[in-house]
Amino acid sequence: MAANATLLDQLMGSARNALPGDRVKEKHWSDDGVCKYYLCGFCPSELFTNTRSDVGPCDKIHDPDLKRMYEESKERYSKGYEERFLDYLEDIINQLDKRIERGYARLKRSASAKAEKMIGNVEDTVRDKINDISTAINEHLTQIEELGAQGMVDEAQAMMAQVEALEKEKNSYGARTGSRVIAGFEAADDFHVKMEVCDVCGSFLVIGDTQSRVDSHLLGKQHLGYARIRATITEIKKSREERRQQMREEYKKKRESREAEKSSSKGRESRSSRSSKSRSRSRDRHQRRRSRSRSKERSRKNRSRSRERRRSRERGSGRDRSPHHHPYSRRHSSHHDSPERRRR
Template structure:
């Protein structure tokens, strides 16, 4: 009662009715612990089953429309996911209790109203015939065992025959009783067949009037549980669609990254080709410069030697004439020595480059 009165006062005078005029009232937020997260994100399940058998009572937290609007505008994806997870967890807890009640109701119907095929007269007659055949077969086996001297086995078979006879007598009494009480009318047709609603767990009469079925479908319990199930399905479908959209975006990003990588690979190959071409051009220029330098050096040496011979070149071994008035052979071999040295230097330059 106190919580209901406080809720009414909050609706009439506002949440900050007890604050003084000079005090600054704090604006409510959807992160506050006294704010209902279920009402803020989807809806509060406490509002679905008021004045019914499944009444959850009054919600102990605040339902504020301003906070709900603020949540719809400003809440991040992580906050929305957390609030929705809390709602799904609580809704599944409520639906789990209903599912347990549905299972118990189905078991109750199976015990009270078993299937017609297992209890009708034709089924009983078939069982009587089968039991009679088994009894006759066991009696024949007992007689054979008695003739062979197996008295204990024969007695066991006869005891089994007695049990089967008792069971057959029970089925025959059922058939006789149904014939006497209903005088040819099927007794199972006299009882109303029931079924259980797979949404809210209520018992329904098969073949009932359409107006009563409509009243059931429009009732608070059926509508509330239907709304809970549909809300969970909607949240999960929305998350699945968002996940697929994100997967499509990621696939596009992967394709773009692959294309960029291929372009980079092509650029790298072109760079390698250019680098090879540049190295080949550089080596070619180096070879040309070396050959030019060799030719210039050989010309200079040849000119220097020719100028030395024409200008009276003297040998390093002494003058051109010796003491006996003859020319020294060293002066004549100096030119061939210079030619050999020139060839050796050119061969070294070629090896070097």
């Protein structure tokens, strides 16, 4: 039922049962009911339907539109969905690899047990054969003694040749048993090399099987599903490393830009400091020149006032020494000028 409901949601939308006048809340890819594994690529429950690795149907929403919105969103990597998806896929592969190891161990144990069983059976047969040969040799030796007692030398020699042949056959069986190079062991070894475990999905394969059976295995849901999981793990790790490398390069560029800006700021501050120091020195020189100029001006004024005071004193002292000097002499004399002078 849950699988049918999920299928209807994918075909008709989650609001398929809403009435025309009902207000329907639009789904967002971050909602709890949305399958995050499907957003990141695929839902593993869809890979192994009706196989030995079937994990059952997924009860969450698989919406292609939500998946497209997620892939176009700038927040897709900040939510951590891909990290959880990668952890889940790696857990599946780790369990599969353990199963593959157990498969190899099972093949080895089966081959070894089969070989030991077959070797034991063959060794019992060889021992029985050796006992039979030994009995025949003893019987032939008894007959040889009887023939020699009867004077039948030619018959006794012929019987001795048979005994020598039986001894060679007995020794050959003993050597083959000691070296374990026997038909049963070779058959057991053939059983071991004919079986192998698929490194992708863990299935048992028969070496040298027909091409149709090999193709059927390679195109099966289980093999294709595990192959897709392994490829997706590699792809996610590669993409993650590329993003990290890009982030490292962007951080390096920003750091170099900040250092260049800081160096430029220091250069501007240094030039500004030198410029302010130069202006300060220029102002100091200007002020010193103005101060010297004022000082010289004051000195000139002081010297000029001193000369004027000196001259004034000298004039005053000269008038005091003249006997005809009177402050009103000129004015008085002007009053007594002659009429002709006044007319002039």
